[in-house]
Amino acid sequence: MKMIKFGVYLLLVSGLIFACTQKYDNELVNIEKINLFLSDNRFEEPTTSNEESLSAKAFGLKLYLDLELTEDSDWEDEPDFSVKNTIDSIIITSSSNFDSEHQSGENLINHFSVFENYMFYSVQDYLSGDRVAKVNERKDGSFFESIDLLLKELPTQEENHEFTIRIVTMNNEVFEATSPSIQLTL
Amino acid sequence: MKTLTKFLLIILISNCALSQDDEFRFGLHIGVDYANQISNFSSSSIYSAIDENQAHHFGIHAKASLNINSNWLAYFKIQATGRNINLPETTNSLESYYDDHFYVLQTERVRNTEEDKPENIFASIGGMYRWTQNKWEYQLGLGVGFASMSNLEYAYILKEKGANQYYEINIVPKYGNMVNLFIEPNANVAYQLNRRLKIFVSGTYNIMPNVPITIHNTKTDLYSKFPIESDKSYKESIQFLNLNLGLVIGLWQK
Structure with a gap:
């Protein structure tokens, strides 16, 4: 009887360990590059x-994360992947003064919000730390994730802006992308 | 629909075997209904934009009739209708309603959120005058009754045109009365299949005058999560046109 109980416990524990480690062992992506579009x-x-020129309202x-699947990942079976090089910090800046409190080069991360x-x-909450990427495949076989950042705090005057996103990962990789120039109208 | 057809066939076959002589004191009517809400609400109200205006329902009813004499009978009827089956038109009417300022998104959520409950329950009593011609029987009747209409909930997303503004809308129309009085003129044509069993087709017009309706509207800004609640009250006459098909089983032979 004791042997049977021991066997059942062993099965349960090994199943638990397998279930907990499976996701992180097999389903991972790396951020390789980022692109930024209007x-x-x-x-x-x-x-x-x-x-x-676009209405600020x-x-x-559109932030595109170019992703590389790790060797063990199986694209066919599991479209959601954990990000291996997790993001530590994100900064969004503009080439022009945005409002009275945000001069050129100051962080505008709280002016944008991820919409999904x-x-x-919150941009920081959505992108940083452990997260599952919504991976899409391009025709050429490469993988990416598209993230919509909507402007929720309007600028105080009409200016031309070039927005830059700078992402730093936990292992100190730095990714940076700048958008084309845009005049935001009020 | 297949289940209903099978149900009717089973009743038909089983009751054909019960054929007996002479007239019966009571008739038990069992039928299926198609109910079309034909009310003409104010076009400016959101109530007209959600499904109530052109709602279509399937339903079932049971009616017990008492033969008073060869020409007159009295009846008691109870009817339950299922949920609205007219959702695509609902989406169109919402888009028309909001057309100037908003896009209507996630319209799969425009639905009765109490799907398992019947939307409307009608109970009525009335009298009918009838005359027969060979195996055909014609009836004209008038009834009065009470209707209980469930408070439904509709939810969808609005996006402001030309802006990053999104709202979640929840609409709950509430009927001011627990039960609503209605009158129902009706007409039936029945065909005698055998002494006990008839098949019938009928049309019933239900009208509930001046029903107080309160629309509870919650508009939540998806960014700020700040809800704005409002209530608007209307008095509307609610009308249903019912088409019914079923069987009459004779009970308690004279």
């Missing part, structure tokens, strides 16, 4: 824009 949200959903940034599936998230 986004126009005047209509039903935010779309990438090449305009020179409907303005956003009809929910708003």
